[in-house]
Amino acid sequence: AIQLTQSPSSLSASVGDRVTITCRASQGISSALAWYQQKPGKPPKLLIYDASNLESGVPSRFSGSGSGTDFALTISSLQPEDFATYYCHQFTSYPNTFGQGTRLEIK
Amino acid sequence: EVQLVESGGGLVKPGTSLRLSCVVSGFSFRGYTMNWVRQAPGRGLEWVSSLAGSSGSVYYADSVNGRFTISRDNAKNSLYLQMSSLRAEDTAVYYCARAGVGSGWERGAFDIWGQGTMVTVSS
Numbered sequence: 135a136i137q138l139t140q141s142p143s144s145l146s147a148s149v150g151d152r153v154t155i156t157c158r159a160s161q162g163i164s165s166a167l168a169w170y171q172q173k174p175g176k177p178p179k180l181l182i183y184d185a186s187n188l189e190s191g192v193p194s195r196f197s198g199s200g201s202g203t204d205f206a207l208t209i210s211s212l213q214p215e216d217f218a219t220y221y222c223h224q225f226t227s228y229p230n231t232f233g234q235g236t237r238l239e240i241k
Numbered sequence: 242e243v244q245l246v247e248s249g250g251g252l253v254k255p256g257t258s259l260r261l262s263c264v265v266s267g268f269s270f271r272g273y274t275m276n277w278v279r280q281a282p283g284r285g286l287e288w289v290s291s292l293a294g295s296s297g298s299v300y301y302a303d304s305v306n307g308r309f310t311i312s313r314d315n316a317k318n319s320l321y322l323q324m325s326s327l328r329a330e331d332t333a334v335y336y337c338a339r340a341g342v343g344s345g346w347e348r349g350a351f352d353i354w355g356q357g358t359m360v361t362v363s364s
Contacts, residue, residue: 135303166345168343168350168351172286177336177354177356177357178336180350183343183349183350184342184343187342187343221285221286225348225350226345228291229288229300230276232285232287232288233285234285
């Protein structure tokens with residue numbers, strides 16, 4: 135199975151900061167990668183698919199990049215509602231896999 | 242409104258069975274690959290199973306292969322997960338999700354999620 139390793143596992147930042155979360159795949163997955171945001175007690179919400187495509191309705195401060203094995207999610211200017219846990223997900227092959235998550239906390 | 246609603250969770254004893262349901266509304270269920278994803282308390286997301294929309298192919302995580310069965314009833318717009326030989330480590334919130342966007346045949350990112358149903362396996 136393809137393993138996804140997210141960095142960092144947790145991150146403290148302030149409103150207005152620019153933050154980047156990375157996701158590394160154990161083998162090449164082309165661009166078949168998605169990013170999700172999850173808040174406590176809620177299901178995940180899709181932010182980015184195909185590595186860099188912004189899901190409809192998601193603010194433009196979110197962006198994704200990368201292909202092959204190295205990917206990144208960037209939030210250009212953190213807003214209060216962005217403090218949550220973020221997951222990457224590869225869907226190039228089965229079993230699908232998720233990264234272990236990155237918890238973004240308020241500094 | 243596009244919606245997925247799960248049901249069927251509960252408290253069960255180890256070794257027993259349970260069937261989860263996911264009722265779909267607001268889109269044509271037939272053509273999409275549908276998925277189950279679970280999340281143990283305080284843990285991350287774990288993909289469990291997928292049922293491809295066109296081919297009907299099914300896929301399972303190693304942790305549930307041979308114990309869980311995914312199926313669908315297009316007439317009822319419903320996806321199911323039959324779980325047997327349940328273990329304590331199957332305790333989790335189970336989400337139904339649609340693979341609705343992304344390139345790739347019968348696979349994609351999960352754009353629509355249900356609210357989840359809690360399964361607790363304990364004696």
